[in-house]
Each structure stands twice: as structure tokens, then as C-alpha cells.
Amino acid sequence: xxxxxxLIPTLKEVPSEAELVSHRLMIRAGLIRKLTAGAYTxxxxxxxxxxxxxxxxREEMDRAGALELHMPVLQPQExxxxxxxxxxxxxxxxxxxxxxxxTNILGPTHxxxxxxxxxxxxxxxxxxxxxxxxxxxxFRDEIRPRFGVLRSREFLMKDAxxxxxxxxxLEKSYQKxxxxxxxxxxxxxxxxxxxxxxxxxxxxxxSSEFMVPCDAGEDELVQCPQCGYAANMEKATAQxxxxxxxxxxxxxxKTVATPDQRTIDEVTAFLGLSADRMIKTLVYVDGAxxxxxxxxxxxxxxxxxxxxxxxxxxxxxxxxxxxLEVTGAPVGFAGPVGLKQKVPxxxxxxxxxxxxAASGANQADAHVTGVNPGRDFPLDRVHDLRFVVPxxxxxxxxxxxxxxxxxxxxxxxxxxxxxxxxxxxxYQDEAGASHTMIMGCxxxxxxxxxxxxxxxxxxxxxxxxxxxxxxxxxxLVPLRVDGEExxxxxxxxxxxxxxxxxxxxxxxxxxAGVKFNDADLIGVPLRxxxxxxxxxxxxxxxxxxxxxxxxxxxxxxxxxxxxAEVRSRLAALNxx
Ligand SMILES: [Zn+2]
Numbered sequence: 001x002x003x004x005x006x007l008i009p010t011l012k013e014v015p016s017e018a019e020l021v022s023h024r025l026m027i028r029a030g031l032i033r034k035l036t037a038g039a040y041t042x043x044x045x046x047x048x049x050x051x052x053x054x055x056x057x058r059e060e061m062d063r064a065g066a067l068e069l070h071m072p073v074l075q076p077q078e079x080x081x082x083x084x085x086x087x088x089x090x091x092x093x094x095x096x097x098x099x100x101x102x103t104n105i106l107g108p109t110h111x112x113x114x115x116x117x118x119x120x121x122x123x124x125x126x127x128x129x130x131x132x133x134x135x136x137x138x139f140r141d142e143i144r145p146r147f148g149v150l151r152s153r154e155f156l157m158k159d160a161x162x163x164x165x166x167x168x169x170l171e172k173s174y175q176k177x178x179x180x181x182x183x184x185x186x187x188x189x190x191x192x193x194x195x196x197x198x199x200x201x202x203x204x205x206x207s208s209e210f211m212v213p214c215d216a217g218e219d220e221l222v223q224c225p226q227c228g229y230a231a232n233m234e235k236a237t238a239q240x241x242x243x244x245x246x247x248x249x250x251x252x253x254k255t256v257a258t259p260d261q262r263t264i265d266e267v268t269a270f271l272g273l274s275a276d277r278m279i280k281t282l283v284y285v286d287g288a289x290x291x292x293x294x295x296x297x298x299x300x301x302x303x304x305x306x307x308x309x310x311x312x313x314x315x316x317x318x319x320x321x322x323x324l325e326v327t328g329a330p331v332g333f334a335g336p337v338g339l340k341q342k343v344p345x346x347x348x349x350x351x352x353x354x355x356x357a358a359s360g361a362n363q364a365d366a367h368v369t370g371v372n373p374g375r376d377f378p379l380d381r382v383h384d385l386r387f388v389v390p391x392x393x394x395x396x397x398x399x400x401x402x403x404x405x406x407x408x409x410x411x412x413x414x415x416x417x418x419x420x421x422x423x424x425x426x427y428q429d430e431a432g433a434s435h436t437m438i439m440g441c442x443x444x445x446x447x448x449x450x451x452x453x454x455x456x457x458x459x460x461x462x463x464x465x466x467x468x469x470x471x472x473x474x475x476l477v478p479l480r481v482d483g484e485e486x487x488x489x490x491x492x493x494x495x496x497x498x499x500x501x502x503x504x505x506x507x508x509x510x511x512a513g514v515k516f517n518d519a520d521l522i523g524v525p526l527r528x529x530x531x532x533x534x535x536x537x538x539x540x541x542x543x544x545x546x547x548x549x550x551x552x553x554x555x556x557x558x559x560x561x562x563x564a565e566v567r568s569r570l571a572a573l574n575x576x
Contacts, residue, residue, distance in 0.1 A: 001472065003506045007044050009033075010518050020216045022454035023148030029463055029522045038145025038153030045522065046450075048471040050156065053449040054135055056187050056468065057158045064180040066131040066160050071113045073137055077103040079112040083422045094139040094153075106139035111419045111441060114161045118437070119425040122163065128427060128437065129169050131177070133160035135446065149447040150407065151218065156447050162440040163420070165427065170438045174414055177442040181210055181410050187573050188449050189466025191456065192409065195221050196231040198305050207413040211406035212452040221406045222388055226399030234305040237384055238392035238401065243353040251356045251370030253337065259365040262332025264298045267367060271358055275299035279351055279359035279371060281334040283323045287314025291326045295336050295359075296348040300386040310346060310383050327362045335359030336377045337368060345377060348385040407452045408445070415439040457546070463523030464546050467569035472504040474562050475524035477516070479531030481509050488540075488555065489530045495559035501566050520545065525569065526562060 009030040017034070018024040026032045031046025042050050061068065077095070080086045086093070094106040107113065114132055122128065135158045145153050162173035178194075185192045190212050197209040209232055211221050222236035223229070231237070261270045268275050278298030284307075285291050292311065296302050307315060323331055328340030336345050339362055351357075357371045373379055394401050419425070420437040428434055450469070457464040467473060474496060478489035489505060496503040504524060506515050519527050529541040539552040542561065553561045 001504050003504060003508050006504070008518075008522065009043065010521055018148060020147050020150065020455070021458055022150065022216065022451040025454055025458055025463055025521075026148055026451070032149060034148075038142055038151070040149055040152060040154075045471045049450055049465070049469050050446065052469050052471075053188060053446050054156070054158075057135060057184055057444055057446060057449075060180040060184045060187075061133050061158065061160060063183075064131070064176045066133045066177075066180075068134060069117070069132050070134050070136065071107075071110050071117070073107050073139065075105045075107045075110075075113055077105060079116060079423075080105060083112050083115075083419055085112070092140050092142070094141050108138050108140045109157075109441075109443070110134070110136075110159055111161065111415070111439075112423070115419045115423045115425050115439070118161075118163050119420075119423060122425075122437075123427055125165050125427050125429050129162060129164045129173055131160055131162040131173055133158060133442075147216070147218070148451060150216075150451045152447070155445060158442075158444040158446060160442040162442070163425070163437045164440075165429070165435065165438070167438060170414055170416075170440055174412060174440045174442075177412055177440065178208070181412065181442075181444070184444065185210060185212075185409065185449075187468050188453060189457070189468060189573055190409070190449070190453060193221065193223060193230050193406065195223075196235045197411070198232070198234045207411060209408050210410035210412075211408055212456060213404050213406045214452065214455045215405055216455045217405035217407040219406055219408055220403055223402050223404065224394035224397060224399055225402055227394060227397040229394050229396045229401075233387060233403075234303065236388045236401075237395045238388045239395055239398055240384075241350045241353055244355055247355060250372050250375060253368055253370045253376060255361050255363075255366050255368050257365060258333075258367045261365075261367070267358070268298065271367065271369070273358055277354075277357055279336060279354065279357050281336055281360055283318040283326050283334060284311075284315045285318050285322060286311050290343075291318055291322055291341070292344040292346065293326065293334070293336065293339065294346045294348075294385060295351045296386050297350045297354065300348065300350060300389065302348075302385055303387045306383070306385050307346070310385065327360070329360065329362050329364050329366075333360040333362060333364060333366060335362055335368060335371070336373075337371055338362045344381060346381045346383060346385060347373065347379065349382055350386065352379050352382045407448060407455065409448045409452055410442075410444040412442045413440060415441050458523070461517075462521035465523045465525060466573055467525050467566060468573045470502075470525050471522070472524050473502045473566045474504070474526045474528065475519050475522075476503060476505045476528050476530060477512075477519060478505075478507070479512050479529065481507055485531040485535060488535060492528065492530070492540075492559055496562060499559060499563040501563055526565060528558065528562070 011028045015027045032040045034040055097103055138157045139154055142153050164170045193211050195209050197207045220233040222231050261267045264275050275298035279295050280298050282294045326341045327334045352373050358369045359371050361368045392401050417436045420439055425437045426434045476489050478485040493505045525545050527543045534541055539554050540558050541550050542553050543550045
């Protein structure tokens with residue numbers, strides 16, 4: 001491709017709308033442009049990169065035995081009513097009425113559609129297992145689309161769905177996808193971590209997330225530097241906290257006046273205590289509307305995902321009236337001792353080992369000190385109910401855990417029978433008995449592969465692509481666009497194309513500085529400078545974009561040198 005015939009609208013200035021490195025650079029390098037909130041055009045250079053990521057995903061899905069199909073974005077509401085999932089997605093669903101008054105959904109995911117396909121065509125154990133996948137546009141009405149293509153309302157996903165006769169089959173299908181994901185992200189040159197995850201709105205029992213650790217990530221992940229334990233924030237657990245080695249004498253309960261001191265910060269400042277000496281007490285109502293109380297240490301936060309495992313789904317914080325009824329006090333003065341109503345009190349494990357703590361007194365403008373779990377209230381409902389914090393110890397090996405940020409690029413779920421049961425996807429076994437199929441589902445955010453590669457590889461000058469994702473393998477920069485420089489560039493251009501190397505020729509009549517800056521900005525892995533003294537002496541300068549290192553190569557050898565370099569880099573990333 002010749003630069004003058006392409007469409008690469010690079011920008012010198014930093015776009016004001018962009019917060020993240022990837023967003024800024026993808027705009028500046030002419031890869032993407034925003035059309036409207038959360039919707040981006042991939043310009044030709046950007047689209048080449050996206051298609052390369054897509055192709056790697058496709059090759060590995062095919063290699064894993066998955067079958068590609070293409071399902072409509074447009075989905076009838078009835079399917080979502082069959083699965084019972086309308087409410088789960090709520091306002092994130094893009095919904096519209098067509099001219100006949102029928103309600104349609106622009107699919108955020110395709111479990112319903114694929115289950116409908118399978119129930120129509122598969123009825124026998126002989127047709128199973130099967131894994132179907134597509135690479136397709138999804139819609140999600142994000143409340144706040146941002147970070148460029150990392151959190152957009154329209155995005156490209158690879159979604160795969162496995163159907164098996166039994167759990168052992170699901171395990172195999174899941175493992176095939178898991179292994180394919182590892183290969184995909186390695187081929188894309190991404191450093192990634194696999195973390196244990198909760199299942200979120202898709203439901204199901206076991207799942208893992210593939211995360212690229214980087215500061216720009218929206219998610220937090222927990223890692224053990226010692227044993228490799230990794231989990232996302234919702235799922236992460238820690239070693240139970242020990243009781244104090246030397247237990248001080250137990251103080252008596254004492255009510256102290258704390259006028260208008262409601263928050264943990266206010267009360268700790270007022271009482272001169274650190275937050276880890278406070279018991280934070282929260283009133284909830286369960287799915288059936290029955291109130292209960294949860295206590296965590298003042299410096300900890302309730303993990304509602306963990307809470308749901310204990311009390312069931314649908315619990316939410318109580319309103320002011322319920323808090324008054326349960327505690328006998330206005331908001332801000334709740335505590336586990338002396339609740340007005342006898343309701344279940346769930347304690348986080350860290351609370352159970354506290355000594356001489358402070359909590360609300362269940363009366364207005366008062367707290368109590370000398371609170372001792374076990375003595376002052378029962379320890380019959382102790383669970384892990386909190387998020388881990390820095391300083392916690394690994395649940396497996398007791399080393400200190402590390403918490404960092406990451407971008408989620410893939411997710412694998414063991415779904416079970418949630419959709420197949422609701423929608424009647426069954427098969428007959430050898431004896432003719434009917435069973436519900438067991439499903440798994442597997443997603444990759446293709447845009448996120450591209451954006452996370454930018455986040456972790458780019459430098460101050462611009463983008464840096466691994467050879468597998470690069471829009472072109474080689475960029476030729478003749479210093480003049482006439483005379484012998486251009487003749488040498490044209491010759492090399494033809495030779496490289498003949499060798500199967502993807503080459504971009506910067507044939508713009510522009511200053512060398514402009515061309516070099518743009519070269520660094522768009523991040524083609526190998527740049528060849530054609531001209532100056534080198535050419536007179538019979539050599540060309542080949543520069544590696546990632547390291548900035550240059551080598552001089554005799555003119556006659558340049559095509560062979562570049563071809564070998566491109567092939568070896570591709571082979572290194574694509575290796576088994
Ligand atoms: Zn560990």
C-alpha cells in the first residue's frame with residue numbers, strides 16, 4: 001500500500017475526549033474515529049489490525065473444533081422471555097419496537113438464539129458434543145461509554161457456545177476453549193492472567209476471566225506472587241484473620257454519646273479509634289423482603305456476591321424506615337448489640353476475631369465500646385462476606401496477595417442447563433430417554449485485544465505492534481520521492497510484496513521528520529530508511545520500532561533480511 005493512496009489521518013494534537021493511552025493513540029494514529037457516544041468507525045489502518053485479531057481468533061476456534069455460524073443481531077423479545085433474562089439485563093438492553101409494534105432486542109449476547117438453533121436441529125446424543133461460534137457485533141446500552149473501544153455500546157465479540165450430553169463432556173469442551181484462548185492471546189503478543197471469576201448476569205456455576213494486567217484496566221484482580229493464585233475482586237478470598245495473639249482483658253460494654261457522628265470516618269475521628277476497631281453494621285432485606293443484618297470490620301466492605309451465596313440472590317440494602325424498625329435508631333447508629341428486632345446477624349469472619357471493638361448503639365447519637373463478639377452477640381453466622389484488601393494473605397499459600405488493575409479480554413463459563421432447561425434443548429440417549437443438554441459459553445472482546453495490546457506495548461512516541469497484529473509488517477520511508485531514492489524504494493516495495501511481506505510505502509512528499517514521527521505513531525514493527533549517505537554507500541537503515549535499535553543492511557540483502565525477520569517474528573508468536 002502507498003501512503004498517498006491510503007487513508008491514514010494521523011493527528012499531532014492529543015484529542016481532548018480521550019482519557020486512556022490506547023484511546024488517545026488509536027485516534028492520533030488514524031485507527032478509529034468516534035461517530036457517537038460508544039460507537040467507533042475503524043478506519044482502514046485500524047480495521048486491518050482488528051481483522052488480524054479476528055483471524056487469529058477464528059483460526060484457533062476452528063483448530064479447537066468449533067463451528068462458525070452467523071446469527072442475527074436482531075433478536076425477538078419472546079426468546080428473552082423464554083429464558084427469563086429480560087430483567088437481568090435491564091436498561092443495558094438496546095430495545096426497539098418495529099413498524100408492526102413487535103419488540104426487538106439488539107443482542108448483547110446470543111445464548112437464547114444459539115439455544116434456539118440447537119433445539120431445532122439437534123435431538124440425539126449422536127449429534128453431540130457441538131460447539132458453535134460467531135464473530136459478530138454486539139450492543140449494550142452502557143450508562144457511560146468511555147475509554148474508546150474498551151467500553152463502547154457497539155462492539156465486536158467472538159462468542160462460542162458448547163452443548164454436551166453430560167458434565168464430563170462439558171469439562172472437555174470447556175478445556176478446549178480455555179486452551180484455545182491461551183493460544184489466541186499468546187499469538188496476539190499479550191501478557192495475560194487467568195483469574196477465577198463469578199458468573200455475573202449470564203448465570204452458571206464456574207468461570208474464569210482472561211485479564212491483561214495494566215493500570216488502564218477497569219477491573220481489579222488479585223494475584224499471589226508466590227503460588228500463582230489469581231481471582232477477580234468479586235471472587236477473591238483470603239486467609240481467615242487470626243485472633244490477637246495476646247488477648248487483652250475484655251472491656252465492659254459502654255455507651256458513649258456520639259452526636260451526629262454517623263459514618264465510620266466521623267466516628268473513628270470522634271472516638272480516636274482506627275477503622276479496624278469499628279464494626280460496620282448494615283441492614284439488608286432478602287429477596288423475600290425479610291430484614292437481616294451484616295457486620296464487617298470498619299475498614300472492610302461487604303462483597304454482595306459472597307453475601308448472595310449465603311443468603312440467596314436478591315438481597316439489597318434496607319431503606320431508612322426498615323433500618324429504624326430493625327435497629328430502633330436512625331441511619332448511622334446500627335450495631336450488633338441490642339437490635340430492636342430479632343433478625344439474623346451475619347458476621348464477616350474478620351469481625352468474629354475482634355476484641356474490644358466499637359459499634360453503633362442502636363439508639364440515636366450513641367455508639368458502644370468494649371464490644372466483644374461471642375460474649376455480646378452469638379457467633380452462629382460467621383462467613384467470608386468481604387472484599388479482600390492489601391495486606392490480606394493468599395488463601396492457598398499465605399503469602400501477601402497483590403491487587404492490581406486489568407482489562408478483561410476473555411471469559412469462559414460453565415453454564416450448565418440454565419438456558420437449555422428454560423428453552424427445552426434436549427437430546428435422546430441410546431435408550432431413547434430424554435435429557436437436557438449441558439452448555440458452556442465463551443466470549444472474547446476482539447476490540448479489547450487491540451486496545452489492550454496498545455495499552456501494554458505503546459510508548460511515548462506511539463503504537464508498537466507485535467508482528468501478528470501489525471497493520472503492515474514493514475514501512476518504507478524514502479527521504480525523497482524522486483530520483484534514486486524513490487527508485488530504490490519502489491524496487492524494494494516490489495520485492496517485499498513478491499515475498500509475501502505486507503509493506504507500506506510512505507511516498508508522501510513531506511519532511512523526513514514528519515514521516516519518522518508518523519512512522520513511530522502508527523507503530524509498524526520494521527522501518528526502512530532509504531536515502532542519505534547510507535544509500536550512497538550501498539546500505540539501508542532498518543529500525544526496530546519496539547527497541548529503537550537500527551542495523552545497516554547492504555541494499556542487495558535488504559529484501560531477504562526483512563522477509564526473514566518478519567517470518568521469524570511471526571513464527572515466534574504463532575508457535576505451538
Ligand atoms: Zn499463594
